[in-house]
Amino acid sequence: MSMEIRYIEEAHPETGLNNSKLGIWLFLASEVMLFGALFSSYIILRVGSADWPRGAEILSIPMATFNTFALIASSVTMVMSWASLKLNDFGKFRLYMGLTILLAFLFLVVKYFEYTAKFSHGLYPSTNTFLAIYFTITGLHGIHILAGIIVNGYLWGPGSTLWTTKPEMFTNRVEAAGLYWHFVDLVWIFLFPVLYLL
Amino acid sequence: MSGHSEEEIRATIRRYIMVGTTLFVLTVVTVAISYLQLPTVPAIVLALAVAVTKGALVALVFMHLIDEKQLIYTVLGLTVAGFFMVMWIPNGWDRGIIEVDSVYSHLPKEQLGGEHLDEHADTHGGEEDHGEAH
Secondary structure (H helix, E strand, C coil), X not given: CCCCCCCCCCCCCCCCCCHHHXXXXXXXXXXXXXXXXXXXXXXXXXXXXXXXXXXXXXXXHHXXXXXXXXXXXXXXXXXXXXXXXXXXCHHHHHHHHHHHHHHHHHHHHHHHHHHHHHHHCCCCCCCCHHHHHHXXXXXXXXXXXXXXXXXXXHHHCHHHHHHHXXXXXXXXXXXXXXXXXXXXXXXXXXXXXXXXXX | CCCCCHHHHHHHHHHHHHHHHHHHHXXXXXXXXXXXXXXXXXXXXXXXXXXXXXXHHHHHHHCCHHHCCHHHHHHHHHHHHHXXXXXXXXXXXXXXXXXXXXXXXXXXXXXXXXXXXXXXXXHCCCXXXXXCCC
């Protein structure tokens, strides 16, 4: 007996949405609260601290700016991969999704160099409150990037066989993965000025 | 975005490229602002204004919120309310509305590390209320 999850391809008559889309939005709502709590902690720590360093004094602005460009570019390629499926161009989907994954890897490689540069100078999460919150938030964000790479890698590779049998369902999956990816980009858009520039 | 014609999808792609370019430009603006060495408050206001603009572009265009179903807006409305409550906590903390010792007061002193805090207070003159909070 096969069990089928309903309203994955077509919209639910009550909500007007397919269940995957509603599900990913509910998940993103919980993510907003997770990062919101960390931003709130950042404000408490910063306001309550007698002395707080400017991010630019400790962190690398050029590296973070490069990473911001990489994430924005990956958001563009992600949305282009979804649009390619809408145009029935699977080849372009593979190209754009592949670029998205590469840009995400690039982000993590730069982050790796950024972290190791800090460690080599004896700067650890335990060094001071600023570095503690910096490593906590950027580390959590990095884990989200890694999760995005895994999901996007699956959709680019083994998961893409669904395109031949259920193209609408596959397109919906890519859209859901895209919504997650844009959220990860959105978080970085706020992290960048808050941690590095102010 | 379902059920759109090929022409509409191509127009959407042009919009994505335009928004992507705008986001690149705004990133340059954000970095440029930081080099102006403005006083803290204008620097925070300007940097956050640019970040909010960029975030709105990503949410509205890339995440299709400009053309979404009512239920999604309802979910997001509740999320935004929750987010602002979380953002209000620092304000409540600062004004003494939220107090740490009211949360942890049921715990024995040794579990709070109170002895250590008392020592810390002594080292720093003792007149500060580090120890008293516990």
